Amino acid sequence: MHYLIVAVAALLVAAAAQAHGLQAHGQGPNLEMIDTAFGRTGDPKKVTRTVDIEMLDTMRFKPDSITVRQGDTLRLRVRNAGKALHELVIGTDKELQEHAELMKKHPDMEHDEPYMAHVDPGKRNEIVWQFTRPGDFKFACLIPGHFEAGMVGTIKVLPR
Numbered sequence: 001m002h003y004l005i006v007a008v009a010a011l012l013v014a015a016a017a018q019a020h021g022l023q024a025h026g027q028g029p030n031l032e033m034i035d036t037a038f039g040r041t042g043d044p045k046k047v048t049r050t051v052d053i054e055m056l057d058t059m060r061f062k063p064d065s066i067t068v069r070q071g072d073t074l075r076l077r078v079r080n081a082g083k084a085l086h087e088l089v090i091g092t093d094k095e096l097q098e099h100a101e102l103m104k105k106h107p108d109m110e111h112d113e114p115y116m117a118h119v120d121p122g123k124r125n126e127i128v129w130q131f132t133r134p135g136d137f138k139f140a141c142l143i144p145g146h147f148e149a150g151m152v153g154t155i156k157v158l159p160r
Contacts, residue, residue: 032112032113032114034113034114034115035132036091036115037092037095037133038090038091038092038115038131038133038135038137038155038157039090039115039129039130039131039132039133039137039157040129040130040132041114041115041128041129041130042073042074042075042128042129042130043073043128043130044075044128046073046130047073047074047075047128048072048073048074049068049072049073049074049075050074050075050076050077051063051066051074051075051076051077052077052079053076053077053078053079053088053139053153054078054079054080054081055078055079055080055081055082055086055088055119055141055151056081056082057081057082057083057084059141059146059149059150059151060150060151061088061139061141061151061152061153063153064152064153064154065153065154065155065156066139066153066154066155066156067155067156067158068131068155068156068157068158069131069157069158069159069160070131070132070133070134070157070158070159070160071130071131071132071160072130072131072157073128073129073130073131074127074128074129074130074131075126075127075128076088076117076126076127076128076129076139077124077125077126078117078119078124078125078126078127079119079123079124080119080120080121080122080123080124081122082121083121084121084143085118085119085120085121085143086118086119086141086143086146086151087111087116087117087118087119087141087142087143088116088117088119088125088127088139088140088141089111089115089116089117089139089140089141089142090115090116090127090129090137090138090139090155091115091137091138091139091140092137092138093138096138096140096142096147096152099142100140100142100144100147100148103142103143103144103147104144107143107144114127114128114129115127115129131155131157133157134157134158134159135157136154136155136156136157137154137155137156137157138152138153138154138155139152139153139154139155140152140153
């Protein structure tokens with residue numbers, strides 16, 4: 001029975017790792033092409049604007065709001081100005097809330113999706129993302145406790 005429990009636990013850990021990738025924290029952007037409700041992986045050669053974002057241990061992003069036009073491709077350069085690990089994840093409000101709950105259960109899971117960037121203290125990372133649909137979206141740090149403390153920003157995508 002003990003072996004069965006260990007085997008099931010190992011399978012769950014492997015599934016979580018596969019679902020969120022094994023990319024080491026602080027690496028460059030993942031350019032795997034995916035399409036979501038809030039946009040798609042951007043082409044680095046077609047970046048229309050670069051936005052620098054600081055991650056702070058006060059559980060805030062600076063700036064905490066971005067406005068773009070539908071179709072724009074942004075390079076989000078994120079810098080962790082604090083001493084704690086932070087991340088920036090783009091998504092809908094519902095997706096971010098659901099993912100934050102998952103992170104509470106699996107706090108060490110790493111991410112490899114192109115709309116996510118883990119950033120170790122004092123390091124930088126970036127996301128290249130094309131905003132293909134108008135609407136109000138968010139970015140957040142989903143490290144357990146950070147999202148709940150208000151480490152959330154907004155992205156307003158205006159129609160062309």
